[in-house]
Amino acid sequence: MTDQPIIAIRDLHKNYGTTPVLRGCSLSIARGEVVVVCGPSGSGKSTLIKCINGLEGYQSGSILVDGIEVGAKGTDLPKLRARVGMVFQHFELYPHMSVLQNIALAQVHVLKRTRTAALERARELLSRVGLSDKADAMPADLSGGQQQRVAIARALALDPQAILFDEPTSALDPEMIHEVLQVMTELASSGMTMVVVTHEMGFARSVADRVVFMDAGEIVEDASSDVFFSAPRTQRAAEFLSKILAH
């Protein structure tokens, strides 16, 4: 069972009305793998990963998460989502709750942990992301980088089998990008399965096992990061790389 991919996407199609967003994407992610998804804006990267935990629906094709079809009628989406964490571009911390409560909420209501156990786990994770001193702070009192690290702790609190990152550093000032990438790098080396939509090519090169390049709703290239950066197969990927690495 363990060699079965944790996420298996096959021929996924999705439209918004008559506009196609995903046009036959197939992607398989093994346990422990770190996959970076990149590509120009509007290429469908975010939509693709939001399909994985059922935040977005799809018209045809299939997504198996741990062997369970996400789009099937009887699928218990909340249960499935608890096993696949997600980190958002704009952090999305609950603004009316303290940092600790943000991390404890789903533990209590989804995993049915006791309040004490949930808070203890929350403190543990906060120290892991280097924010032990911010336990009682409100999200509005934190910097963007700190908020994103809390968001990562919140995702980790459910002991997920994989975490999806939707442009986790795009809303951050340059000096804060580093602290978030550092946490993500540590997470990757601890063996967490990660799917990361990002433009951080340095992270992709040094941390990712594989890079998936998307354009216009299609997966144009799916290669090991070494191969992707040294010898992209397609013209479109080569053009994208030259633009994004130019500066």
Added chain:
Amino acid sequence: MPDVILKNLPFLLHGLWLTVELSVWSIVLGTLLGLLVGTIRFVRVPVLNVLAAIYVEIIRGTPLLVVLFITYFALPALFGYRTTAYRAAIFGFVLFIAAYLAEDFRAGLRAVRPTLIQAGLATGLTRWQVLRHIILPQAVRRVLPSLFNQYVRLIKFTSVASVIGVTELTGAGLLINARDFHPVTILATIAIVYLVVCSALSLAGRALYAQFGVRT
């Protein structure tokens, strides 16, 4: 203090007490009903959603005095139950204020970012849990100023109950004036009392918002 006020002080204080009672019951029950109606409209509960929308539109197009006449005369006649002016007044105020509060709550609920809802869902919370723990608490905190604005309006609205015979503050004042005829003194006193009560509530609202308002 003028003689006419001093002489009638117990009666006026009783009127003030009735005003406070009417206001507290109407605010508490009206807020609960408004929250329910606003949430039903936000979630778009089938059937109930339409009923809620019709209720809000009807109330917002009806003068308060007419609403009180309906709860005092029309509904008891229609459904064959007995009521008192006091109870009919509270019933009317609750129906009236809840329609406005429902719209305030709905605005607050809609102001919560969709991506924040997604974040809650992504952690495995059900839609109901997201509503209960993430959307509602934020919406309520966000609309606190509007709520207290409606509450202050309501306190002044309770004076309308005097028309159906509740001797709350205004009703008591009018009765004293009918007997002793000191309109300026009596009405000025009443106006000042309303001002004090409303300002106190307004300040309380501001303090609550300073404490619990959502900072983003």
